[in-house]
Amino acid sequence: QKEVEQNSGPLSVPEGAIASLNCTYSDRVSQSFFWYRQYSGKSPELIMSIYSNGDKEDGRFTAQLNKASQYVSLLIRDSQPSDSATYLCAVKGDNDMRFGAGTRLTVKP
């Protein structure tokens, strides 16, 4: 069974701090990795994708991938109250897609 595991949280950080979200996956052949943000009662929206080892930065977001350790992370710098949401890690296999259970983040003003 292919698994995607995330810190269940909840994670609480003060405004302006760095939030760190982690994800591990079991399928070694996975090549594509994604982070989605989901506000309560809404559908997920893509915030980051990463395909090769290393870091990928987009604004306040940095995704990190280590395929040898089967580990993906998301850093959110200068966290804002509007970042408060559930963050879902997703891993793509050949054609299917698997999601972690999500980490709920709260940014306190």
Place this chain on the structure above:
Amino acid sequence: DGGITQSPKYLFRKEGQNVTLSCEQNLNHDAMYWYRQDPGQGLRLIYYSQIVNDFQKGDIAEGYSVSREKKESFPLTVTSAQKNPTAFYLCASTYNEGRQFFGPGTRLTVL
């Protein structure tokens, strides 16, 4: 504007009843997916389709059925065989190396 439409937004099902959830996209994406989300949990894959007239089971396909007669449409039927269907159902399409775009979802409740 391009996007995914899901209807209805809320759906109530009686015991033993089949219901169909609609998913329509005008993004010209080939692949479409159905997920189920239970409270406090991630998304679980029900079915997916890479091309018209072809689809594959996901992890929790039992009690569900789909069709893909048109590229734009991927309806999901929740049959009476699905014993605990109360959940949030999300339809998505895939573009650019696996990135997914989601519809607004349908909340199904069993009465």
